[in-house]
Amino acid sequence: MGTNEYYSGNRELAVQLGCSVKKYRTKGIKYILPPENGDSWLIDVHPAPGLFVTDAYFSLHQPVTRIYEIEQPGLWLFSLSTGDVTIMEQGKKSRRLQRGIHLLVNQGKPCKVIFGSSETICYTSTWIFADFLADYLKERGRGEELRVEDALTWLSHFYNTPEVLMAFEQLKYTIRISIAPFMYYESKIIEILSLILCGVQNQGYSEMFIAPKRPKHLTYQNIKLLWRVKEELDKDILSPPNVEQLARIAGMGTTKLRQAFKVYYKLTIADYVRQEKMNYALRLLSNDEMSVQNISTFLGYASPSKFTVAFKRVHGFTPRDARKTFNI
Incomplete structure (x- = not known):
C-alpha cells in the first residue's frame, strides 16, 4: 500500500507519535506530541507540489520505528543536530546517524527509520521529489539537468559543508517563525542543491x-x-x-x-x-x-x-x- 509522504509530509509519522494537529501561524502545520513527552513537536511546510520542509524537536519514552514505502522517487536531506536516529535500507548496513547532514535517495524501496529515546531528537529536513526538480528546471529552460538517481554518487563531504549547514540553520528558524512566503522555501532548497552540485562538479574536475x-x-x-x-x-x-x-x-x-x-x-x-x-x-x-x-x-x-x-x-x-x- 505504501506511505504517503509525497502528499502529506509527516502526517503519518505524527499519527504514529500520537500527535495532535494545529495550523501553524500563516504557513505550515504543527504536530504536537502528547504532554508526557514535554515540549515536543514537528512543523511541516508544503511550499510546492513535490516539496516538503520540516523542523522537528521531540523526546520519546521508547524507540519508534517508521517504515517508509514511498512510491515517488525523491531525496531526503536531513540535518541532524541531536538525537538517536538509525536508518536501515535494503541491501545496506544500518547506520546510526552522527550529528551532521545526511542523504537518503528514495527509489521506491522500503526504508526503516528508528527514532531512539536516549536523547532529544532535533533535526531539519526536506523531501525533494523528482517532479519538483523536473518542473523547476523545465520552467527555466537552461538545459541543466538533475535527477534523483544522480545523488546516488554523492559522497557525504559534498553536502557536509559549512555553506550547506548554514543554509539548513537558516531554514530551521524560518520554519519555526513560519511567516516567509513559499518561494523562500523553494529558493532555499534550490540553494542547498546548488551548493552540493558545486562540490560535486568541482571535486570531479580536480580529481582529474x-x-x-x-x-x-x-x-x-x-x-x-x-x-x-x-x-x-x-x-x-x-x-x-x-x-x-x-x-x-x-x-x-x-x-x-x-x-x-x-x-x-x-x-x-x-x-x-x-x-x-x-x-x-x-x-x-x-x-x-x-x-x-x-x-x-x-x-x-x-x-x-x-x-x-x-x-x-x-x-x-x-x-x-x-x-x-x-x-x-
Whole structure:
C-alpha cells in the first residue's frame, strides 16, 4: 500500500507519535506530541507540489520505528543536530546517524527509520521529489539537468559543508517563525542543491589532475579507511582521537595518514577538526540560550576573542554576525 509522504509530509509519522494537529501561524502545520513527552513537536511546510520542509524537536519514552514505502522517487536531506536516529535500507548496513547532514535517495524501496529515546531528537529536513526538480528546471529552460538517481554518487563531504549547514540553520528558524512566503522555501532548497552540485562538479574536475600523480594516488581501500577515520573524528569532534590512534584505525603510519587525508579531503586533519568544531559552534549560535562567551568556553577556547578569530577563519564572518542572520 505504501506511505504517503509525497502528499502529506509527516502526517503519518505524527499519527504514529500520537500527535495532535494545529495550523501553524500563516504557513505550515504543527504536530504536537502528547504532554508526557514535554515540549515536543514537528512543523511541516508544503511550499510546492513535490516539496516538503520540516523542523522537528521531540523526546520519546521508547524507540519508534517508521517504515517508509514511498512510491515517488525523491531525496531526503536531513540535518541532524541531536538525537538517536538509525536508518536501515535494503541491501545496506544500518547506520546510526552522527550529528551532521545526511542523504537518503528514495527509489521506491522500503526504508526503516528508528527514532531512539536516549536523547532529544532535533533535526531539519526536506523531501525533494523528482517532479519538483523536473518542473523547476523545465520552467527555466537552461538545459541543466538533475535527477534523483544522480545523488546516488554523492559522497557525504559534498553536502557536509559549512555553506550547506548554514543554509539548513537558516531554514530551521524560518520554519519555526513560519511567516516567509513559499518561494523562500523553494529558493532555499534550490540553494542547498546548488551548493552540493558545486562540490560535486568541482571535486570531479580536480580529481582529474590528482589521480595520475602516483605519489598522491589513493586506492579504493585507502579511501574506505579514510572514511573510517572521518567517522571516528565525527563521533566526538570536541574530543577527537589523536593522530596516533587514527593511524592505527587506518592501518597507516602517521605521515601517510596525514598526507592521504589532505589529498582526499583537501584539508589537514587539524583543519578538518577545526572546521567541524566551528560548524558545531554555528549550531550553538543559532540557539539564543548560550552567550558567545559560554560557547567559547564550552568549545575549549581561552577567551571569546580567540574563539571569534577561529570562527571567522573558517566561516568568513564573526559569531555575532552569524547571530544577526538568525535575528538573535
